[in-house]
Amino acid sequence: MKALFWILAILAAAVALTLAAGHNAGYVLLVYPPYRAELSLNLMITLLLAAFAAAYGAVRLALHTLHLPAYVRTFREARRRDKGREALDGALLSFYEGRYATAEKQAAAALDLQASPLASALLAARAAHELKGYDRRDGYLVQAERAAREHPEARLMTQAELLLDQRQFQPALQALKELHSLTRKNVAALKLELKAQTQAKNWDQALTLITQLEKRDAIDPVQAAQQKILAHQENLRRKQQDPAEFRAYWQKISDADKTDAKIARAAAQGFLALRECEAAMEIITASLASHWDSEVVGLYGECLGKEVLKQIERAENWLKQHPEDAALLQTLGKLCMKQELWGKAQSYLEASLSIEPSVEAHLALAQLLEKIGRSDEAGRHYREGMGLLRAG
Numbered sequence: 001m002k003a004l005f006w007i008l009a010i011l012a013a014a015v016a017l018t019l020a021a022g023h024n025a026g027y028v029l030l031v032y033p034p035y036r037a038e039l040s041l042n043l044m045i046t047l048l049l050a051a052f053a054a055a056y057g058a059v060r061l062a063l064h065t066l067h068l069p070a071y072v073r074t075f076r077e078a079r080r081r082d083k084g085r086e087a088l089d090g091a092l093l094s095f096y097e098g099r100y101a102t103a104e105k106q107a108a109a110a111l112d113l114q115a116s117p118l119a120s121a122l123l124a125a126r127a128a129h130e131l132k133g134y135d136r137r138d139g140y141l142v143q144a145e146r147a148a149r150e151h152p153e154a155r156l157m158t159q160a161e162l163l164l165d166q167r168q169f170q171p172a173l174q175a176l177k178e179l180h181s182l183t184r185k186n187v188a189a190l191k192l193e194l195k196a197q198t199q200a201k202n203w204d205q206a207l208t209l210i211t212q213l214e215k216r217d218a219i220d221p222v223q224a225a226q227q228k229i230l231a232h233q234e235n236l237r238r239k240q241q242d243p244a245e246f247r248a249y250w251q252k253i254s255d256a257d258k259t260d261a262k263i264a265r266a267a268a269q270g271f272l273a274l275r276e277c278e279a280a281m282e283i284i285t286a287s288l289a290s291h292w293d294s295e296v297v298g299l300y301g302e303c304l305g306k307e308v309l310k311q312i313e314r315a316e317n318w319l320k321q322h323p324e325d326a327a328l329l330q331t332l333g334k335l336c337m338k339q340e341l342w343g344k345a346q347s348y349l350e351a352s353l354s355i356e357p358s359v360e361a362h363l364a365l366a367q368l369l370e371k372i373g374r375s376d377e378a379g380r381h382y383r384e385g386m387g388l389l390r391a392g
Contacts, residue, residue, distance in 0.1 A: 103123065237270070259290035297331055326352045346369075349368065359385045
């Protein structure tokens with residue numbers, strides 16, 4: 001529409017000039033002694049316009065010639081950028097298609113063409129990592145560091161993630177430490193550090209990170225609970241070498257976590273190893289009162305207090321609520337053996353085996369039968385127990 005308007009305007013101007021020229025009888029006299037020339041005004045105007053147009057064209061041509069090197073540089077730069085963008089787009093597509101060799105080649109080409117140097121270098125590093133070309137990966141990460149000296153967060157995150165995938169825990173944690181010095185609000189970095197600390201078995205640091213992520217609602221509650229349990233279990237096992245440190249750590253655990261079956265089992269095993277049976281008994285009974293667990297009740301039979309008969313009485317009360325629990329029946333059998341209640345012990349152990357055969361129950365029953373002089377039956381249970389052991 002705009003072009004049509006200009007065409008009509010030019011045609012109208014041409015018609016107006018033609019009409020005006022038809023009624024113009026003026027002339028122009030040019031004198032340069034001894035010469036003189038007489039021209040019509042219309043011709044003079046036409047010549048002037050033509051001279052102006054020629055001069056304008058000559059000036060434009062000269063300017064264009066002078067700026068030609070700059071135009072060429074601009075054109076080449078635009079072509080380079082286009083090729084770089086095409087290479088980077090191709091690298092991204094190849095990477096997500098799983099064609100890592102092609103992705104690395106295209107990303108390296110984009111890097112050479114200076115197309116988004118940081119993104120190209122990081123993509124090439126990831127592709128090289130997938131191909132296990134760790135030396136090439138590290139070279140690309142160095143180039144990424146040069147490309148983004150003022151904003152290294154993306155490079156550090158990528159470096160930590162790739163090193164962690166390679167199970168290089170300490171270098172990965174060093175990269176994350178450098179990242180934390182720049183920003184404390186990066187939740188993704190905290191999650192990555194939690195993974196690194198867990199795999200490196202730094203359980204105290206892992207617990208600290210879980211707490212931080214819980215405060216930000218940045219971790220699934222079920223996942224957080226599972227990782228907490230694992231961290232407490234491993235810490236309790238590790239700290240058994242120092243009784244004072246073990247007791248202090250147990251006191252620091254929250255009451256809710258203390259009743260968890262896995263944590264309670266690890267703590268009870270630790271106190272049993274330290275020959276502190278009363279503390280172990282307290283942990284076991286508190287845990288079973290909160291959550292019934294067959295593995296925890298198995299430790300109840302290992303923990304012999306001063307009054308074994310009371311232990312048997314408590315366990316028999318539990319049996320009323322859990323009559324089909326093989327571990328509880330086995331525990332009762334062992335406790336009755338300690339009190340030399342041979343008949344009850346045999347009854348409980350046989351009941352346990354009828355529900356769920358186990359190596360421990362077979363061996364306990366074999367020992368009982370030996371004590372009461374039934375060697376042939378004891379031998380049979382020894383063989384059955386060993387058979388289960390080999391099968392397992």
